[in-house]
Structure formats: C-alpha cells, structure tokens
Amino acid sequence: MLSLQRPLLVTCLHLLLLLPWSHSRILRHTNGFHYQDLSNGNSNGNGKDEIYFNGIRLHVESPQHSVSATKGSNVTLLCHYHYEPELTTPRRTRVRWFWLPAYTNTTSPETFARESKVMVAMGGRHRSYGSFKGRVRLRRSAPGDMSLVINELQLNDTGRYRCEVIDGLEDESVTMKLELTGVVFPYYSHEGRYHFNFFDAQQACQDQDATLATFEQLFAEWEDGLDWCNAGWLADGTVQYPIRDSRVVCGGKDVAPGVRSYGHRHKILHQYDAFCFTASIKGTVYYLKHPTKLNFTEAVQACASKGSQIAKVGQLYAAWKLMGLDCCKAGWLSDRSVRYPITTPRANCGPLEPGVHCFGFPAPSMKFGVYCYEQMI
Ligand SMILES: *[C@@H]1O[C@H](CO)[C@@H](O)[C@H](O)[C@H]1NC(C)=O
Ligand SMILES: *[C@@H]1O[C@H](CO)[C@@H](O)[C@H](O)[C@H]1NC(C)=O
Ligand SMILES: *[C@@H]1O[C@H](CO)[C@@H](O)[C@H](O)[C@H]1NC(C)=O
Numbered sequence: 218m219l220s221l222q223r224p225l226l227v228t229c230l231h232l233l234l235l236l237p238w239s240h241s242r243i244l245r246h247t248n249g250f251h252y253q254d255l256s257n258g259n260s261n262g263n264g265k266d267e268i269y270f271n272g273i274r275l276h277v278e279s280p281q282h283s284v285s286a287t288k289g290s291n292v293t294l295l296c297h298y299h300y301e302p303e304l305t306t307p308r309r310t311r312v313r314w315f316w317l318p319a320y321t322n323t324t325s326p327e328t329f330a331r332e333s334k335v336m337v338a339m340g341g342r343h344r345s346y347g348s349f350k351g352r353v354r355l356r357r358s359a360p361g362d363m364s365l366v367i368n369e370l371q372l373n374d375t376g377r378y379r380c381e382v383i384d385g386l387e388d389e390s391v392t393m394k395l396e397l398t399g400v401v402f403p404y405y406s407h408e409g410r411y412h413f414n415f416f417d418a419q420q421a422c423q424d425q426d427a428t429l430a431t432f433e434q435l436f437a438e439w440e441d442g443l444d445w446c447n448a449g450w451l452a453d454g455t456v457q458y459p460i461r462d463s464r465v466v467c468g469g470k471d472v473a474p475g476v477r478s479y480g481h482r483h484k485i486l487h488q489y490d491a492f493c494f495t496a497s498i499k500g501t502v503y504y505l506k507h508p509t510k511l512n513f514t515e516a517v518q519a520c521a522s523k524g525s526q527i528a529k530v531g532q533l534y535a536a537w538k539l540m541g542l543d544c545c546k547a548g549w550l551s552d553r554s555v556r557y558p559i560t561t562p563r564a565n566c567g568p569l570e571p572g573v574h575c576f577g578f579p580a581p582s583m584k585f586g587v588y589c590y591e592q593m594i
C-alpha cells in the first residue's frame with residue numbers, strides 16, 4: 218500500500234535537528250551576564266544602600282537533561298539557583314516554569330513563543346496554570362531549590378520544561394525534557410486500513426487508554442524494534458511509519474531503514490492509521506480462565522462478573538511491554554479486536570518475534586477467550 222504513495226523521505230537525523238531542544242538557547246545555563254555596580258534598592262538598615270552586585274552572578278542549574286517517569290506517578294523536575302560569590306542578604310526572586318508540549322509543531326521557528334506557563338512563584342505566593350492547576354508545587358527543600366513537583370502525571374504532560382529565575386535585572390533559565398515510560402503501538406479502525414483522519418486517530422487512541430504518539434516516542438520504539446508497513450498519524454499532525462528492514466512493498470528496498478515521513482497531512486481530508494502511545498497502567502491485565510470460549514457479548518459480561526472490565530488495546534500493550542505479559546491464547550478486547558501478547562516467541566504461538574499479535578476484528582458472534590483489566594484501588 219505504501220509503495221504506491223512514494224513517501225517523502227525524512228531521515229531521523231534531520232528530524233532530530235528540528236526538535237526544539239536543539240535550540241542553542243536551551244543548552245546555555247547562564248548567559249554570562251555580570252552585574253556591575255547596581256543597587257538592588259534594599260536598605261541594610263543603617264541608611265546606606267549597599268552595592269551587592271559588583272561582579273556577582275546568578276546561576277540556575279539542573280543535573281537533569283531528561284527525566285523518565287511513569288503515568289500517574291509524582292515527578293520532581295530539579296532546578297536550583299545560587300549566586301556567585303554568595304550573597305549575604307537574600308534577593309527577591311521570581312521563578313517561572315514553562316512547558317512546551319511534546320506534540321508541539323516544531324517545524325515552526327516560533328517555538329519559544331509556544332511555551333505555556335506551568336507555574337509562577339514570587340516570595341511565598343504562587344500560581345499554577347492550565348492543566349497543571351492544583352497539580353504542581355515548588356519543592357523548596359533548601360534555599361534556592363525551585364524544583365517543580367508534578368502530581369498524577371498524565372500522558373500528555375510530556376515535553377520540554379524550562380525553569381526561569383528572574384531577580385529584577387536578568388533572567389537565567391535551564392531546560393529539561395520529561396518523558397513517560399511507555400510503549401507505542403500501531404492502531405487501525407475496525408472498518409479497515411487508513412480510515413482515520415487526524416481527529417479520528419486522536420479519539421481512537423484515547424478510547425484505547427492512549428494518546429497519539431510523538432515523533433520521539435515513535436523513534437524510540439523504532440530503535441526498540443518496531444517495524445510497521447502502514448503509515449499512521451502522530452501527535453504533531455505528521456504521518457510517518459517505522460521501517461527496520463527495507464523491502465519493496467514498504468517504500469522500496471534501496472531506501473535506508475528509519476522512521477519515514479509523509480510530512481504534515483490535511484487533518485480532516487487525509488486518512489491513515491494511528492500510532493498511539495500508552496504508559497504504565499495502574500492495574501493488571503489477565504487472560505480470564507473460563508470453561509468455554511466466548512462471543513464478544515459474553516466476553517464483556519465475563520470480565521464484569523469478576524469485578525473487572527474487558528481490557529483496552531493500550532492496556533494490553535502496556536502489560537505486554539512493561540509487565541512482561543505473555544499468553545498464547547487469543548482473547549477479545551474492548552474494541553472488538555482479538556489479540557494475544559507474546560514476550561517469549563515459541564512454536565505454535567504465531568510470528569517468531571515478540572509482540573502483541575492481532576487476529577483483526579472477527580465477527581462478534583465468534584468464540585475466543587478474553588483479556589480483562591482489573592484496576593488497582
Ligand atoms: C503524589 O502526591 C500526592 C500529594 O502529595 C499524594 O497524595 C499521592 O499519594 C502521591 N502519589 C504517588 C503515586 O506517590
Ligand atoms: C507546522 O508548522 C509549519 C510551519 O510553520 C506549517 O507549514 C505546518 O502547516 C504546521 N503543521 C501543523 C499540523 O499545524
Ligand atoms: C491531557 O490529558 C488529560 C487527561 O486525559 C486531559 O484532561 C487534558 O485535557 C489533556 N490536555 C491536553 C492539553 O490535551
């Protein structure tokens with residue numbers, strides 16, 4: 218199917234160069250600004266305004282460049298500032314945390330303008346914004362500690378975070394990347410291949426307890442072995458597919474392996490599959506022990522009668538990849554597909570490579586086993 222479409226080739230390296238964190242400003246932890254003979258306006262009580270800032274420099278630092286966390290967990294993004302040489306009197310500083318979502322369209326040069334505020338703090342006052350409202354705080358475990366604690370990490374919290382310290386005269390900042398440990402899986406409609414426009418794809422992933430994958434997540438999965446010969450939407454509105462073994466039917470034999478891109482497609486008019494991303498789950502997925510095989514309706518009821526729910530595709534992938542679920546029995550899932558997870562390939566268990574293998578979307582009257590999901594309380 219792909220060979221007809223002549224995909225536009227974009228090598229991974231080129232794409233990586235377009236990522237926002239290769240922006241030169243990000244790599245700079247301090248701009249080298251030196252305060253010279255400037256009064257900060259503080260009076261020391263004896264009527265004499267001291268000049269504190271002769272050659273004093275503000276440093277903002279983080280030991281982290283990249284942080285990996287699991288969905289639902291609490292994560293701390295480290296950020297610390299100090300002056301050199303040390304100050305004898307504390308200065309009034311303002312701290313701002315910004316976020317650039319991982320799904321931002323990074324082909325635009327205005328990347329910095331697209332950052333949104335996470336939190337602003339000054340003295341004891343602070344304010345959080347957007348989807349971070351009520352979920353973030355500054356750690357303040359020591360003087361100068363401006364680390365950001367995010368509670369209940371969500372799938373779409375990934376991206377680049379920037380900690381900025383302003384002391385009235387100059388600002389310094391440091392950035393880090395937040396990633397979620399998870400898995401990317403290709404997903405297509407029960408109506409067949411290439412039936413999702415961008416918004417359908419977004420919804421389809423959400424229905425399976427996932428989000429559209431970012432390029433970085435797909436690239437990481439490609440490095441981990443994902444080879445998929447159908448193009449799918451990514452979160453930034455591009456359409457791509459990961460190929461490890463070049464072959465004629467997948468865009469050509471002479472084309473180098475890599476994540477291949479059709480670039481940005483029309484979000485409403487163009488239809489493809491989806492690449493979804495899901496992170497670790499808070500419960501367990503299991504193959505239901507049941508005396509007989511079940512049709513789809515019976516499968517849904519059988520899980521419910523155990524106090525569980527029929528598992529979603531994202532949950533099965535997370536259990537396979539992150540918890541090592543291995544079961545050679547095909548079972549219904551909530552989208553009416555039938556799949557089974559294999560971590561240790563063996564004879565009579567389908568393809569000789571690990572993966573979640575799929576029987577497609579059989580008629581709901583057909584009989585299989587079922588995978589259930591039990592939420593942890
Ligand atoms: C995250 O922090 C909140 C509030 O501090 C706490 O109630 C919750 O138990 C923490 N969650 C985890 C997974 O540690
Ligand atoms: C991303 O930005 C580029 C350049 O500004 C633009 O051409 C493209 O249409 C944008 N794509 C999406 C999906 O918004
Ligand atoms: C992120 O995900 C949460 C939970 O699924 C949702 O409520 C929120 O609207 C999403 N935010 C964005 C920016 O997509």
Ligand SMILES: *[C@@H]1O[C@H](CO)[C@@H](O)[C@H](O)[C@H]1NC(C)=O
Nearest residue numbers: 512513514515580581582583
């Ligand atoms: C599944 O079997 C039950 C009888 O056990 C039947 O009532 C139901 O209609 C069947 N569902 C489907 C989708 O075939």
